[in-house]
Amino acid sequence: MDAVRVRFAPSPTGYLHIGGARTALYDWLLARKTGGQFILRIEDTDRNRFVPDAVDDIKASLRWMGLTWDEGPEAGGTAGPYFQSERLDLYQKYAEELVQAGKAYYCFCSPERLAEMRKKQEEAKAASGYDRHCRELSPEEIEEHRAAGEPYVIRFKVPRTGKTKVRDELRGEMVFDHGTLDDFVILKSDGYPTYHLASVVDDHLMGISHVIRGEEWIISLPRHFLLYEAFGWQPPTFVHLPIFLSPDGKGKLSKRHGATGVREFKEKGYLPEALVNFLLLLGWHPSTDEEVFTLEEAAEAFSVERISTSPVSFSLDKLDWYNGIYLRRLSHEELAQRCLPFLQKDGLLPDPCPPERFAYLVRLMPLIQERIKLLSEISQAVGYFLQEEIEPPEPALIIGKKGTPEETVTILQETVAVIEALTDFGEENLEQTLRALADRLALKPGRVFMPIRVAVTGQAATPGLFELLAALGKQKVLNRLQQAITVLRKG
RNA sequence: GGUCCCAUCGUCUAGGGGUUAGGACACCGCCCUUUCACGGCGGCGGCAGGGGUUCGAAUCCCCUUGGGACUACCA
Numbered sequence A: 001m002d003a004v005r006v007r008f009a010p011s012p013t014g015y016l017h018i019g020g021a022r023t024a025l026y027d028w029l030l031a032r033k034t035g036g037q038f039i040l041r042i043e044d045t046d047r048n049r050f051v052p053d054a055v056d057d058i059k060a061s062l063r064w065m066g067l068t069w070d071e072g073p074e075a076g077g078t079a080g081p082y083f084q085s086e087r088l089d090l091y092q093k094y095a096e097e098l099v100q101a102g103k104a105y106y107c108f109c110s111p112e113r114l115a116e117m118r119k120k121q122e123e124a125k126a127a128s129g130y131d132r133h134c135r136e137l138s139p140e141e142i143e144e145h146r147a148a149g150e151p152y153v154i155r156f157k158v159p160r161t162g163k164t165k166v167r168d169e170l171r172g173e174m175v176f177d178h179g180t181l182d183d184f185v186i187l188k189s190d191g192y193p194t195y196h197l198a199s200v201v202d203d204h205l206m207g208i209s210h211v212i213r214g215e216e217w218i219i220s221l222p223r224h225f226l227l228y229e230a231f232g233w234q235p236p237t238f239v240h241l242p243i244f245l246s247p248d249g250k251g252k253l254s255k256r257h258g259a260t261g262v263r264e265f266k267e268k269g270y271l272p273e274a275l276v277n278f279l280l281l282l283g284w285h286p287s288t289d290e291e292v293f294t295l296e297e298a299a300e301a302f303s304v305e306r307i308s309t310s311p312v313s314f315s316l317d318k319l320d321w322y323n324g325i326y327l328r329r330l331s332h333e334e335l336a337q338r339c340l341p342f343l344q345k346d347g348l349l350p351d352p353c354p355p356e357r358f359a360y361l362v363r364l365m366p367l368i369q370e371r372i373k374l375l376s377e378i379s380q381a382v383g384y385f386l387q388e389e390i391e392p393p394e395p396a397l398i399i400g401k402k403g404t405p406e407e408t409v410t411i412l413q414e415t416v417a418v419i420e421a422l423t424d425f426g427e428e429n430l431e432q433t434l435r436a437l438a439d440r441l442a443l444k445p446g447r448v449f450m451p452i453r454v455a456v457t458g459q460a461a462t463p464g465l466f467e468l469l470a471a472l473g474k475q476k477v478l479n480r481l482q483q484a485i486t487v488l489r490k491g
Numbered sequence B: 001g002g003u004c005c006c007a008u009c010g011u012c013u014a015g016g017g018g019u020u021a022g023g024a025c026a027c028c029g030c031c032c033u034u035u036c037a038c039g040g041c042g043g044c045g046g047c048a049g050g051g052g053u054u055c056g057a058a059u060c061c062c063c064u065u066g067g068g069a070c071u072a073c074c075a
Helices: A018-034 A054-064 A090-100 A111-123 A137-149 A196-204 A215-231 A263-266 A272-280 A295-301 A316-327 A331-344 A355-368 A375-386 A396-397 A405-420 A427-441 A445-458 A465-470 A473-491
Strands: A005-008 A037-040 A104-107 A155-156 A163-168 A172-177 A184-188 A210-214 A237-241
Touching: A005 A018, A005 A054, A018 A037, A018 A054, A018 A237, A018 A263, A018 A272, A018 A295, A054 A210, A054 A263, A090 A104, A090 A155, A090 A184, A090 A215, A104 A137, A104 A184, A104 A237, A155 A215, A163 A215, A163 A237, A172 A215, A172 A355, A184 A196, A196 A215, A210 A215, A215 A237, A215 A427, A263 A272, A272 A295, A272 A316, A331 A355, A331 A375, A355 A375, A355 A465, A396 A405, A396 A445, A396 A473, A405 A427, A405 A473, A427 A445, A427 A465, A445 A473, A465 A473
Parallel strands: A005 A037, A210 A237
Antiparallel strands: A104 A155, A155 A184, A163 A172
């Protein structure tokens, strides 16, 4: 088998979309699995929809996911340039070649005429498509138009009869009748190629062995096969990935359905490991029941044959679960590192963060690692440790469902007393002391612990009380206990 | 409208002639427990419908239905 060369070819018309990210992932995986090359090619042939910082976002998002490319922007390579806008002469040359060979022709139809034609077709409920108006122009007529400086496009001359047999690796052979195909544009009037021409020319010139792309392209497959045939080139293997449907089941996934850009997932606090794993299983399945894969493990297990063909509803619930899995796999140091930007954004830690404060953050990680599922939840989880003071909690929250204000004040006062006497503020000693206190007051441990918890954290759901108190430190604990007592007395 | 693709729990899916139709997420219950999580155990829940083929269809074929894609000088 020839060397595997796959390419991810996004169009810089927006930020890297989650669907594109999956395509890139499968590309990368196939290259890795086979020891082949992963190429990044920027398809910037639409000058109207071009978004200036889209290329940067695409590169950054790919890198964030760990999908580095062997050839492409910044990486270089011998098959470049990797921006289609820098290959215009190539497309023009090949388009012209087709014209010379009588397989394509100049078309001088104005956008207005085309719009009019389309309108009529719609009204007549006829099949849509170019009416081949310029297909049989005589050389003289063509010269006349060109001499007049009229803009033109180059259209591919689809055979009037016959069928084209195409092949998708997952779906097998499909046959398209030429009668359903129109003479599509391959070179636009601004000298830029359309996707059809550019991708075929580049895939051939770059030695691409497998084209992995979204299912929305399968309808264009016959055009691409026709182009390969016209050039006398061998088509690559095509793999069309199932489309992502919106979670509500209405149409394909789009911006209206919440986060669809890779960067948005990053900002929401998802780990790239989780996103990658989630995307991996959306359209691909191993032969085992395994569900958790690192990028390397996935590269080992991946195979094109196990990609599915049915449309995928893009529902996020499993992503949260994956995020939890990978969050818990991180070392405390690493977790802290990843949480840091979120805490800085919320003003809970300075930027840059002094080493001692970072060390304290690392110290807190074991307390919250099992309790957050998004990095963005870190501020809520750890805020009361990092802030000197907390808002006085609501009396009702301190007292709890079953307690009385009087009893709660007593509990808190007794707690202050025993804690003040403590010299060893370690977890174990704290537990011993407070359990003994509950015993002495003849109360259930929970009855004693809950008011303390709320008093020092302001929250009812927190890490274990003793580890939390130890991490907070004696002074803060005492201050907040006092504050709670004051609040209860006033209320 | 035309062309094409797709069809197993709510979701992602395994299963490709003989299975009590398997797993994961979500949901519910129980256990663990100072709260919340984590974890463990259990439960709920599915082959779109109709015809064939076959001794036997979730599995193969056809039709219907449903969903989706495309229908640009966008990709």
